[in-house]
Amino acid sequence: MNFYEDLGIAMDNLSKRGAFLTVKNENIVNTMTIAWGYVGYSWNRPFFVAMVRPQRYTQELIKYAKDYTISIPYSDDFKEALTICGTKSGRDIDKEKEGEIKFIPSQVVDSPVVDNCDMYYECEIKYVDLIDKDKFPEELKKNYPKEDYHYLYYGEIVKAYKK
Numbered sequence: 001m002n003f004y005e006d007l008g009i010a011m012d013n014l015s016k017r018g019a020f021l022t023v024k025n026e027n028i029v030n031t032m033t034i035a036w037g038y039v040g041y042s043w044n045r046p047f048f049v050a051m052v053r054p055q056r057y058t059q060e061l062i063k064y065a066k067d068y069t070i071s072i073p074y075s076d077d078f079k080e081a082l083t084i085c086g087t088k089s090g091r092d093i094d095k096e097k098e099g100e101i102k103f104i105p106s107q108v109v110d111s112p113v114v115d116n117c118d119m120y121y122e123c124e125i126k127y128v129d130l131i132d133k134d135k136f137p138e139e140l141k142k143n144y145p146k147e148d149y150h151y152l153y154y155g156e157i158v159k160a161y162k163k
Helices: 007-016 057-062 076-087 138-143
Strands: 019-025 028-034 037-042 045-052 067-072 119-130 151-162
Touching: 007 037, 007 067, 007 119, 019 057, 019 076, 028 045, 028 057, 028 076, 045 057, 045 067, 045 119, 067 151
Parallel strands: none
Antiparallel strands: 019 028, 019 067, 037 045, 045 151, 067 119, 119 151
16 A cells, blocks of 8 residues: 555545654653644655654653554544543553553564554655754644653654555
8 A cells, every 4th residue: 555545535534633653762662642733845755744742651651662553533432542542641551551542563663553444654764853842833832831842753654554
C-alpha cells in the first residue's frame, strides 16, 4: 500500500477521533492519544510527523527509541480508550489494561500497533526538533499556555496498511 492511499480518510479520523501514538523502548511500551500530526513527503521519503509535549511519559520513551507507530481507528469503538490514553499517564497506569486495548506486533518496526484499528503507519525516527517559541506565530501561541512546546518527530513511513 502506498502511504498516501486513503490518506484523506486517515487524517480526517485523526483530527476528529484521535489516534494512538505507540512507542517501545527496550521492554516498555506506552501509547498516547494524538489528534495533531501530519503526513508529508520530504527528503524523497514519506513521513508522519508526530508531536509530543515535553512532560508526556511518551517523550521519556521516544527520545531513546528508534521508531513509533500510529494506529488510527475509524469508528467510535475506541472512544473510551482514546480518552484514557489521552488523559492518563503510562507512568501511573497500564494503558493496555485500563483502555481495554491490545498491542500486537507491527510488521516492520519494534514498536507495536493497537489491534483492530483501521489504518497503521510504522515509522522510523529520522529527525527530531523542538518548536522554537521565539519563531512561533503569535496567533498560535494560545495552544501553549504553559509554554510546553511540542517536540516534532519526523518518522519515515516504512510501512502503511489497513486492517
